[in-house]
Each structure stands twice: as C-alpha cells, then as structure tokens.
Amino acid sequence: MAEPLLEVRNLSVHFPTEDGIVKAVDGLSFSIQPGETLGVVGESGSGKSVSFLTVMGLINRKSALVEGEVIFQGQDLLKLPGEELQAIRGAKIAMIFQDPMTSLHPFYRVGDQVAEAILAHEDISKKEAAKRSVEMLGRVNIPRPDERARQYPHEFSGGMRQRAMIAMALSLNPDLLIADEPTTALDVTVQAQILTLIDRLQSEFNTAVALITHDLGVVAEHCDHIQVMYAGRIVEEGTGDDIYYNPMMPYTWGLMRSIPRLGAETDRLTPIMGSPPSLIHLPDGCSFSPRCPYVFDRCHQEDPALIAVDGRHAAACHLPLEERDRIVAEEVLSTS
Amino acid sequence: MSTVEASAAASSPKRKGQPLLKLEGLVKHFPITRGIIFQKQVGAVHAVDGVDLEVYPGETLGLVGETGCGKSTLARVAMRLYEPTGGRVLFDGQDITGVKGDELRAIRRDMQMIFQDPYASLNPRKTIGTIIGAPLRLHRTVPKDKIKPEVQELMQLVGLNPEHYNRYPHEFSGGQRQRIGVARALALKPKLIVCDEPVSALDVSIQAQILNLLSDLQAELNLTYLFIAHDLSVVKHVSDRVSVMYLGKIVETADGDGLYKEPKHPYTGALLSAVPIADPRLAKAKKQIILEGDVPSPIDPPSGCRFHPRCYNAQELCSVEEPELREMGPTHVASCHFPLETRIIETSVNPEPRSSS
Numbered sequence: 001m002a003e004p005l006l007e008v009r010n011l012s013v014h015f016p017t018e019d020g021i022v023k024a025v026d027g028l029s030f031s032i033q034p035g036e037t038l039g040v041v042g043e044s045g046s047g048k049s050v051s052f053l054t055v056m057g058l059i060n061r062k063s064a065l066v067e068g069e070v071i072f073q074g075q076d077l078l079k080l081p082g083e084e085l086q087a088i089r090g091a092k093i094a095m096i097f098q099d100p101m102t103s104l105h106p107f108y109r110v111g112d113q114v115a116e117a118i119l120a121h122e123d124i125s126k127k128e129a130a131k132r133s134v135e136m137l138g139r140v141n142i143p144r145p146d147e148r149a150r151q152y153p154h155e156f157s158g159g160m161r162q163r164a165m166i167a168m169a170l171s172l173n174p175d176l177l178i179a180d181e182p183t184t185a186l187d188v189t190v191q192a193q194i195l196t197l198i199d200r201l202q203s204e205f206n207t208a209v210a211l212i213t214h215d216l217g218v219v220a221e222h223c224d225h226i227q228v229m230y231a232g233r234i235v236e237e238g239t240g241d242d243i244y245y246n247p248m249m250p251y252t253w254g255l256m257r258s259i260p261r262l263g264a265e266t267d268r269l270t271p272i273m274g275s276p277p278s279l280i281h282l283p284d285g286c287s288f289s290p291r292c293p294y295v296f297d298r299c300h301q302e303d304p305a306l307i308a309v310d311g312r313h314a315a316a317c318h319l320p321l322e323e324r325d326r327i328v329a330e331e332v333l334s335t336s
Numbered sequence: 337m338s339t340v341e342a343s344a345a346a347s348s349p350k351r352k353g354q355p356l357l358k359l360e361g362l363v364k365h366f367p368i369t370r371g372i373i374f375q376k377q378v379g380a381v382h383a384v385d386g387v388d389l390e391v392y393p394g395e396t397l398g399l400v401g402e403t404g405c406g407k408s409t410l411a412r413v414a415m416r417l418y419e420p421t422g423g424r425v426l427f428d429g430q431d432i433t434g435v436k437g438d439e440l441r442a443i444r445r446d447m448q449m450i451f452q453d454p455y456a457s458l459n460p461r462k463t464i465g466t467i468i469g470a471p472l473r474l475h476r477t478v479p480k481d482k483i484k485p486e487v488q489e490l491m492q493l494v495g496l497n498p499e500h501y502n503r504y505p506h507e508f509s510g511g512q513r514q515r516i517g518v519a520r521a522l523a524l525k526p527k528l529i530v531c532d533e534p535v536s537a538l539d540v541s542i543q544a545q546i547l548n549l550l551s552d553l554q555a556e557l558n559l560t561y562l563f564i565a566h567d568l569s570v571v572k573h574v575s576d577r578v579s580v581m582y583l584g585k586i587v588e589t590a591d592g593d594g595l596y597k598e599p600k601h602p603y604t605g606a607l608l609s610a611v612p613i614a615d616p617r618l619a620k621a622k623k624q625i626i627l628e629g630d631v632p633s634p635i636d637p638p639s640g641c642r643f644h645p646r647c648y649n650a651q652e653l654c655s656v657e658e659p660e661l662r663e664m665g666p667t668h669v670a671s672c673h674f675p676l677e678t679r680i681i682e683t684s685v686n687p688e689p690r691s692s693s
Contacts, residue, residue, distance in 0.1 A: 187403050188567075189606060192610035192612075217569075255540060268548065271541055
C-alpha cells in the first residue's frame with residue numbers, strides 16, 4: 001500500500017471542565033490514502049468532528065489537552081508552529097462545514113470571499129484571484145458565475161452556498177478535503193447534487209475526502225473506506241461491503257438494525273438500548289458494554305482493541321469471531 | 337370536481353367509512369405587503385395551493401416534500417392554527433373551517449401535535465410534570481387532584497420514569513425530550529396526532545426508539561397520524577399511504593409500497609433517487625436522477641405543471657396545462673401528463689451475506 005496521505009496515531013483530545021475531563025477523542029488511530037474517500041460515521045458526541053478539527057489545528061490548545069500524532073505528508077501537524085500550519089491549512093487541507101448559512105460572511109460578496117482564500121496563500125494580483133474565483137464558481141456548477149460572484153450570500157440558496165464553500169475549499173487544489181456533515185442542512189435532492197459534485201471534483205482534482213456524517217446512506221453511496229466511531233474511538237472500520245454485509249461489532253449491528261431503508265422490507269426496527277455514555281465517566285472496559293445485548297464479563301474489565309478481521313477490516317469486540325459470524329448471519333442480516 | 341373524486345379514489349388499505357380528517361381544495365396564501373402606513377398587498381406566497389387530502393381513522397398518512405413545499409403550513413391549517421385562505425377542513429365529518437372559541441377548543445382536544453425540535457418545544461423553566469399536565473389543566477378534562485397520577489401514567493406509557501415528574505427538560509436527552517413531547521400530545525387522548533418531523537433532530541439509534549414508540553402507541557390507542565417528514569425512508573417505514581408535495585400541491589399519493597415500487601410522478605422519482613440507501617449494492621442498482629436547480633419561488637409559481645422547469649420528462653404541454661390528479665392504480669393517484677413507467681429503486685436485490693474474501 002502506498003504511503004498514506006494522512007496518518008493519525010493514538011490521538012486524544014480531552015477538554016477539562018468543571019465537572020471533569022471530557023474525553024472527546026480517546027486513542028484514535030487511522031489513515032487516509034491519497035485520492036480515497038473516507039467515511040466517518042457516528043452519533044452526536046462520538047468525536048468525529050473534534051478529531052478532524054484537531055487535524056485542521058482548529059482546536060484551541062489552551063482549552064484542550066491534545067496528545068498523539070497527526071502525520072500529514074511526513075510532517076506532524078500537532079508540532080508545527082502556527083505559521084507553517086497556516087501554510088498547509090487551506091492550501092493542502094481544506095474543510096467545509098455543515099451550515100453554509102453561517103460559514104460565509106454575510107457582508108462580503110461571494111466572489112471576494114473565494115478570492116480571499118486564494119490571496120491568502122498565493123502571491124498573485126487581486127484581479128487574477130477574482131478571475132480564478134469566478135472560474136471556480138463555474139466549476140461547482142453555479143450558473144452565470146461572473147454575475148453570481150458579485151452577489152452576497154443572502155442572495156444564494158442553501159445548496160448554492162454550499163457550492164460556494166466547496167469552490168473556496170478547492171480553489172487551492174488541496175490534497176485533502178474534510179467535509180463535516182456537508183449536506184445535513186440541505187434537502188435530499190440538493191444533497192444528491194452536492195454529493196455528486198464532490199464525487200466529480202474529487203476525481204478531477206484527485207483529492208482525498210474525509211466525509212463526516214451521521215447518515216449511513218450517504219457513506220454507503222460515496223465512500224471507499226468507512227470508520228464507525230463511538231465514544232471517541234473507532235469501533236469498526238472497513239470497506240462498504242465489510243461494514244454493510246459483514247459487520248463485526250455489536251454497535252455497527254445496532255446501527256444497521258435501527259435504520260429504515262428504502263427497498264428493504266422492515267416491519268419493526270430494533271433500536272439500540274439506552275443512550276450514548278457520558279464522555280466524562282466512560283464505562284469500564286468496552287464503552288459500548290452498557291448498551292450491548294451480547295455483553296459478557298470480559299467486556300466490563302478490558303477495553304477491546306481494534307483488531308483486524310481481514311485486510312483493512314477491523315473491529316473492536318471481545319466476542320469470539322465464530323460467534324460474531326453466527327450472530328451476523330442469523331440476527332443482523334436476516335432482519336435488515 | 338374531478339380532483340376531489342380522484343383523491344378519494346386513492347383509498348387507504350385501512351379505509352373504514354368516514355375520513356377522520358378531510359381537506360377540500362385547501363388554500364393558504366401569505367400576503368406580501370408594501371408600504372408602512374398604507375399597506376397594500378403586492379403579492380402572495382402560495383404556501384398551500386389547492387390541496388385535497390383524506391386521512392382515515394387508524395392509518396398513518398405520510399407527507400413528504402422539500403423545504404418550503406408547504407407541508408408544515410398544510411398541517412397547521414388543518415389544525416386551524418392558521419386561517420385558510422380558501423377551501424374547507426372537515427374533522428370527523430364536521431366542517432371546522434369557520435369554528436371559533438369554545439367549539440374550536442373542544443375540537444382541538446381531538447387533534448394534537450408533536451414538533452420537530454425537542455429542545456425548542458419544551459419550556460426550559462417548567463418541570464416536565466407541568467409541561468405534560470398543561471393540556472389537562474387548560475382543558476379541565478381531569479380534576480386537579482388527579483392530574484399528577486394521570487401525568488405519571490402518561491410518562492410510564494411513553495417510557496419515561498414517573499419519578500422524574502419534577503425534573504426540568506435540560507436534564508433529559510434528546511430522545512427522552514421527544515418522549516415528553518409525545519406524552520404531552522397524548523394527554524387529552526386525541527384521535528389525530530400531527531407529527532411534524534418528529535425524528536429528524538435525533539440520532540439514528542434514538543430515532544428507531546421513537547418510531548417504535550409511535551407505532552406501539554398507535555396500535556394501543558388506535559391513533560391516526562399525519563406524519564410529516566423529509567426523510568423518505570422514515571416515511572415509508574411508518575406510513576400506510578404517502579403523499580408527495582411540491583410547491584403547495586400534492587403531486588402523488590399512494591400506499592407505501594406502490595409509491596416506492598412504481599412512482600408515477602417524475603418528482604417522486606427524483607426524490608427516491610436522491611435518498612441515500614444504506615446498502616451499497618442497492619444503492620448501485622438504483623437509477624440516478626439528479627434534479628437541476630432549486631425549488632422555484634412559491635410567490636410566482638411556474639405556469640402549467642409546477643414541476644416542469646426542473647422536470648426531465650417535460651414536454652410542451654407541461655408548461656401550458658396543469659395536470660390534475662388522476663388515478664394510476666387502485667390506490668394510486670398522481671398529477672402528471674407523462675407518468676413514469678420505470679422503477680427507480682430495486683427492492684429485491686437484498687444480497688446474500690458475503691461469506692469470506
């Protein structure tokens with residue numbers, strides 16, 4: 001396998017608060033290959049956003065305890081001084097956010113905001129930057145980009161704003177695009193437009209994409225590699241086929257059984273019992289153990305490591321593999 | 337009127353006699369005014385523009401559509417929270433369009449609502465006992481000293497611990513808050529509950545808990561739901577029949593399976609294609625339809641068929657003549673001059689579990 005573009009090793013992000021230490025991310029390791037789409041799924045509070053904000057250097061180091069390594073193209077981003085990080089952020093790693101309404105500045109013309117990103121990293125004239133920004137708006141399928149560039153964000157619809165954000169993020173041809181719930185605020189039809197656009201641009205620019213979402217449908221359709229997060233860790237990772245047709249971890253099973261799907265007949269959903277644990281008082285042993293229907297003694301004592309099942313498919317669970325194979329065949333796939 | 341007949345033809349599998357809620361030619365326009373002292377109307381937002389709809393006792397009617405298509409406005413007009421601009425609302429056979437005062441209050445006992453955002457729909461300064469008991473106090477259906485036991489029974493019914501009677505909303509998680517909202521809606525033993533995006537703010541594992549709770553309650557209390565959501569997979573799961581709305585009009589109504597297996601309106605087809613399916617092989621097998629552009633402004637809806645500027649099947653006729661809802665099957669109506677004939681989503685390729693690789 002080629003050298004990974006990004007490798008995160010044993011990353012922990014802890015926030016000290018009055019009530020105790022919030023372990024938002026706790027011993028996270030993963031990698032992204034060049035040009036690949038990584039899907040990161042998990043519920044609110046599973047640490048998916050915090051871990052990628054840390055990669056971008058957007059977590060305030062004064063209020064958080066960050067440990068571990070974030071190796072991007074051979075450099076540890078966590079150890080880089082501010083200026084050098086600034087040169088990478090935006091140019092080599094770009095990010096788009098959930099809410100396109102709040103991530104654009106309401107007082108500046110859209111074209112100028114895209115141009116500003118280019119000017120921050122490249123030594124070119126304002127005129128050239130403006131020209132490039134119009135060109136980028138055109139590439140993300142905004143009709144009449146020269147007119148649109150002179151408009152303000154309030155004159156754009158939600159989908160158009162997200163396109164403008166993507167234009168801004170890709171204007172410097174980054175190697176990695178982090179998309180944090182890019183379509184959660186949008187209607188399904190617009191979501192489909194935006195996701196196909198990201199797919200297309202990804203192959204044009206050969207950008208790696210980390211797609212953070214809570215929607216298991218979105219990752220199934222758009223990602224090469226998927227990691228499932230729970231309580232600040234990865235509990236399972238693998239290809240789409242691994243995760244959807246051969247999941248090896250009770251939390252993933254729970255997710256699969258709790259979503260209604262078009263095309264599949266489900267009379268009744270099987271929800272996961274209880275609710276996610278407090279990140280201040282994580283349960284002993286496996287953090288999913290209090291909600292796990294297959295729990296046994298060892299789960300309360302020992303935290304399971306993420307162990308490879310085959311290839312890049314790995315899961316963190318103490319259940320013996322044969323037992324898990326049986327449960328998947330008899331209980332998980334038969335009901336979904 | 338032919339449209340009324342056509343919509344009546346899309347009968348429900350659970351259809352039993354009289355519809356519980358019936359909307360006839362319902363119109364709701366919000367005026368746009370200009371001027372400060374002398375306000376004159378310069379236009380109107382056509383939020384709901386001639387909707388006929390029937391909800392039968394004991395069934396769940398799903399209502400889907402994009403933001404701004406008028407689905408929430410429709411529900412609010414049906415509940416008489418907005419005054420309709422035109423048309424009639426019939427509840428349990430009675431015309432309630434012009435009903436006022438005490439009579440309206442009495443009718444509202446039978447129709448309740450569950451809201452989308454469990455964080456915004458509960459007063460943070462009131463205990464949940466007070467919140468759930470509020471309808472009981474307002475409508476005086478239960479003597480004062482019986483309110484607490486009644487509320488605790490409701491809490492038990494929706495899966496909350498009755499000992500938490502005196503706690504405040506912030507002490508509960510999103511899913512539990514939505515249970516509080518459900519308990520409040522049930523307090524007056526209504527016949528109809530309008531669920532306006534009840535699970536879209538919740539995480540998937542919690543969403544399933546609430547959907548199961550709603551279906552258990554329906555079976556137990558013989559409730560009728562008008563279930564509004566933008567997530568088609570959720571709507572399909574809960575609904576007996578589904579209506580698709582576009583720019584203030586219903587463009588297609590069918591029973592759940594019919595809509596997914598044989599969509600007739602191109603807009604329904606596009607919606608189905610856009611829904612991400614949590615199954616990589618089914619997802620690959622589905623037809624790709626990407627709609628261009630955004631929903632047009634409801635201030636000045638397009639001529640003819642409202643969907644024609646974005647429609648991939650549009651022909652000349654579509655921009656001239658507005659199609660009426662017509663029968664496409666025993667339980668299926670759609671308004672399209674050139675209905676779809678192909679499937680969008682394959683339903684049967686539920687694949688074998690992969691042995692090993």
